[in-house]
Amino acid sequence: MSASGPPDPSPGRSLRTTFARATRSPLMLVIAAGVVVLIAAAAVGRAVVSSPAPQASGPAAAPSTTAASPPKAQAEPDPAGYVRFRSRNAEVPFSIAYPRSWSRVPSDDPQVELIVAEGRAVSMLVRVTPVGLEVTRETLSIVRDLTDRLVRADGRVRLMNQPRALVLAGLPGYRYDYTFDTATGEPGGHVHYFLFKEGRLITMVFQTLPARRLEKYLPVFDRIVSTFESGG
Numbered sequence: 001m002s003a004s005g006p007p008d009p010s011p012g013r014s015l016r017t018t019f020a021r022a023t024r025s026p027l028m029l030v031i032a033a034g035v036v037v038l039i040a041a042a043a044v045g046r047a048v049v050s051s052p053a054p055q056a057s058g059p060a061a062a063p064s065t066t067a068a069s070p071p072k073a074q075a076e077p078d079p080a081g082y083v084r085f086r087s088r089n090a091e092v093p094f095s096i097a098y099p100r101s102w103s104r105v106p107s108d109d110p111q112v113e114l115i116v117a118e119g120r121a122v123s124m125l126v127r128v129t130p131v132g133l134e135v136t137r138e139t140l141s142i143v144r145d146l147t148d149r150l151v152r153a154d155g156r157v158r159l160m161n162q163p164r165a166l167v168l169a170g171l172p173g174y175r176y177d178y179t180f181d182t183a184t185g186e187p188g189g190h191v192h193y194f195l196f197k198e199g200r201l202i203t204m205v206f207q208t209l210p211a212r213r214l215e216k217y218l219p220v221f222d223r224i225v226s227t228f229e230s231g232g
Contacts, residue, residue: 078227087113092128092200094169097227099220121209122217124224128202135196140165140172147174147194156181160189169230171195171202179211189214191221197230204228 078084082097098116105115105123117123135143147163160177167173173195179187189211193204206221208214 079223082227084227085114085116087126087128089113089128092197092202093231094126094197094202095227095229096126096204096224098124098224121213123207124221125205125207126202127205128200130199131196131201132199133196133201134199135172137167137172140174140196143196144174147176150194151176151178151192154180158187168193168195168225169228171197171230173202177214179214182209184210186210191218193225 078097081100083100084095084097086095087093094113096114099118102116102118102122102124105117107115109127111129112125112127114126115123131146133143133146144163144165151157151159151163157178157180160179164175165172166175173193176192176194177190178192179189182188187210189208191206191214193202195202195204204225206217206224208217
């Protein structure tokens with residue numbers, strides 16, 4: 001038996017191998033094609049149209065890092081006027097609160113856990129997709145290529161800033177802010193979270209149409225994100 005050389009001492013070796021295989025599999029094409037859903041229906045609760053995935057131009061820059069919040073000894077009450085959604089996903093349970101005035105939008109996609117919208121212009125989507133990658137805070141940088149590939153899937157997107165590494169409710173991930181071209185000629189805006197948990201990718205996409213509404217709704221989106229809890 002021929003020698004294969006010394007083992008790679010890197011703690012992310014197995015993750016790199018798994019990621020390399022994952023990016024060659026049809027699964028990655030499915031994720032890239034369907035990770036974002038755009039609410040652009042004539043009336044809320046009807047059509048759900050696929051939106052472009054983001055495009056990053058040039059070489060990836062090192063992401064800024066948002067420090068993790070310390071664990072809460074006791075769950076904080078939801079903001080006034082919010083209602084909490086609890087996922088029925090037994091393998092990756094989570095919950096999140098959103099404004100009670102927003103409407104639920106049905107989806108036939110079994111990976112889509114939640115879509116809610118305020119009128120026709122503002123919406124949030126949460127999706128859970130199996131990726132077979134066990135990602136930790138220490139190995140998060142290795143999967144930056146994965147999230148960048150999802151972001152580079154469509155050339156109609158323009159990043160507003162560099163992606164931010166973060167830890168949300170104990171889950172490592174990235175946040176991307178970007179605009180995207182629409183058929184109306186006026187760009188839309190997305191705040192897009194990728195979170196990794198137990199071999200699955202949780203994506204949260206916040207949308208405004210047009211993009212100029214994004215600044216107004218960023219505080220609302222941030223408040224919604226602050227209510228996210230992993231574990232149901």
